[in-house]
Amino acid sequence: QPRREVLFFPSQVTCTEAVLQAPGAAPGPASGCQCSLPHGESSLSRLLRALLAARSSLELCLFAFSSPQLGRAVQLLHQRGVRVRVITDCDYMALNGSQIGLLRKSGIQVRHDQDLGYMHHKFAIVDKKVLITGSLNWTTQAIQNNRENVLIMEDAEYVRLFLEEFERIWEEFDPT
Amino acid sequence: QPRREVLFFPSQVTCTEAVLQAPGAAPGPASGCQCSLPHGESSLSRLLRALLAARSSLELCLFAFSSPQLGRAVQLLHQRGVRVRVITDCDYMALNGSQIGLLRKSGIQVRHDQDLGYMHHKFAIVDKKVLITGSLNWTTQAIQNNRENVLIMEDAEYVRLFLEEFERIWEEFDPT
């Protein structure tokens, strides 16, 4: 049964330490986390899990990316050897709290537009197998306050079409 | 075979008169339109066609709605007796060129939020059968200049989940 799910936001604010624990780490501390936040599932924790399932590749095509939790998830994947590529919009990249600079510093490939129109997509492709797309910009403001949707679809046809779009933009934004 | 399609934007600027012709009208004038725009298909014309297929109901849940062509399509459906309901974001509604005032004047039901978070969805449900959702705000700026995606899915499960979300917000934004 291929995965087909939708997450609605705003997400309840929950502790995401257990999700963001490196795999192989003892499941003790974070699952027994004593912080004051609720420790159940939320739309954000489900989105993090869907991303952290990546084993080989992750393509990100995101208008805005400033959520620290989502930034940590992408860094974790990079550290695990997953090939991460990021396309983003230059107008947003310069804003306060953007994760893009941190991703670049850790060696992740990032390309951005330099023209008038916005690169307004908000999608991710996990292992060239699962498409994650919707209305949600990856910002804490949007996650915690906005009405948003994110589809998680294991769908070969959609993955193919979005991957083609990713590669088109990736080539177009090649700085060399 | 259930419909499953993706439209990518920016859309080529094409003449949409033929698409927006009322059905039953003689297929002469608009299909033989003499204006200077190209008359082929485009992402916008495909989106218009998907909406104009509605026969009984159309739910719209849109952060921003200022495209004159999409406004005309919704007005046409209302004139044909399709039950149209619109949810939008109050912050955008007041902006220049919004179609929302025109829709209201013609008798279409519109509800909007009044809180801090954005109503950031961009989805439509046609005849409770087809879900149209993606990154695209319904503005000419986005249609003509931005990198955007719109999924068109005949999918009973997704339609059910998005319709539930629509009804939740519709009740919450009830002004009475």
Ligand SMILES: [Zn+2]
């Ligand atoms: Zn905790």
Ligand SMILES: [Zn+2]
């Ligand atoms: Zn024409």
